[in-house]
Amino acid sequence: MILLKKVMLILCFLSLVFILAQSAQASWEKLWDGPVGTVVCDPGQYATRQDTGDIYQYRGDQGYKKIGGPAKKFIGTNDGLFGLSPDGQGIWEYTGWQLTTDTAGEWIQIGGQASAIYGGGHVLLATNPDTGDLYLYTGTPMRWLKIGGPGKNFVVTDSNSIVGLSPDSNSIWLYEGPWRQIGGPAKEIYSSTGQHGIYATNPETGDIYKYDFPEKEWIRLGGPGKMFAADDSGNLYGLSNDGSIVWKYMGVPDDWEQIGGPAEEIYAGGSGLYITSPVTRKLFHYIP
Numbered sequence: 001m002i003l004l005k006k007v008m009l010i011l012c013f014l015s016l017v018f019i020l021a022q023s024a025q026a027s028w029e030k031l032w033d034g035p036v037g038t039v040v041c042d043p044g045q046y047a048t049r050q051d052t053g054d055i056y057q058y059r060g061d062q063g064y065k066k067i068g069g070p071a072k073k074f075i076g077t078n079d080g081l082f083g084l085s086p087d088g089q090g091i092w093e094y095t096g097w098q099l100t101t102d103t104a105g106e107w108i109q110i111g112g113q114a115s116a117i118y119g120g121g122h123v124l125l126a127t128n129p130d131t132g133d134l135y136l137y138t139g140t141p142m143r144w145l146k147i148g149g150p151g152k153n154f155v156v157t158d159s160n161s162i163v164g165l166s167p168d169s170n171s172i173w174l175y176e177g178p179w180r181q182i183g184g185p186a187k188e189i190y191s192s193t194g195q196h197g198i199y200a201t202n203p204e205t206g207d208i209y210k211y212d213f214p215e216k217e218w219i220r221l222g223g224p225g226k227m228f229a230a231d232d233s234g235n236l237y238g239l240s241n242d243g244s245i246v247w248k249y250m251g252v253p254d255d256w257e258q259i260g261g262p263a264e265e266i267y268a269g270g271s272g273l274y275i276t277s278p279v280t281r282k283l284f285h286y287i288p
Helices: 002-024
Strands: 027-032 036-040 046-049 055-058 064-068 073-077 080-084 091-094 107-111 116-120 123-127 134-137 144-148 153-156 162-165 172-175 179-183 189-192 197-201 208-212 217-222 227-230 236-239 246-249 256-260 265-269 272-276 283-287
Touching (some): 036 073, 046 073, 073 123, 116 153, 162 189, 236 265
Antiparallel strands (some): 073 080, 091 107, 172 179, 197 208, 236 246, 265 272, 272 283
């Protein structure tokens, strides 16, 4: 019995060493005390203050620099940073997203009224506040092209394909010229601007699925979570329902590795994975 206890203690010690060794391979870097409201990961890295709504741009060693006031929503694409005014009356583009100096860029208006904006890759979208119809930005200020009807949510993949969830959440649609249904129902949809990733959660179980383009079917990847996010490299992350654990999908269904936690929210994009801490809403960056 004593020998068994010793063996168990040795195994526990070895397990602890293994866990610590795994933890040593990755770390979390605190970027900002905030308190952070939302995070935009592309292009570059931005965050809003929860108390004021003002948006700040991360300038490396210079920290965060304020570049604008509050917005109803901010969106980043490969072409820039965009914001919808708090009253929904105008869509604005930030011209200084490539700046690394103390100089701030300007905001220029590129669109009128909208109820929401979405984007990714080289695509910027907006919905009409009266009809809910979806419009695509042409790249010329104040010129938008209607490409579809209303939806609950829209996301964009790496190939600039647009995916929409119907207003009743019963169907998922893919736009590559015409619209075609590829799934549904779903609770939420997510995308990666890398490796053509489209993800959706089951409205009953909360399980996360990925759409297989060649097979035209949905593959279950794992169980439910509070939220999910994917970066430009196709890495998928999840936050447990209780917010206590941050998980990384390891490429095989139901194979997820714990990389952190607890967290209030998770965000992912071209510049990596970010979390806000519970209560204090400090901002942390994941370093693999």
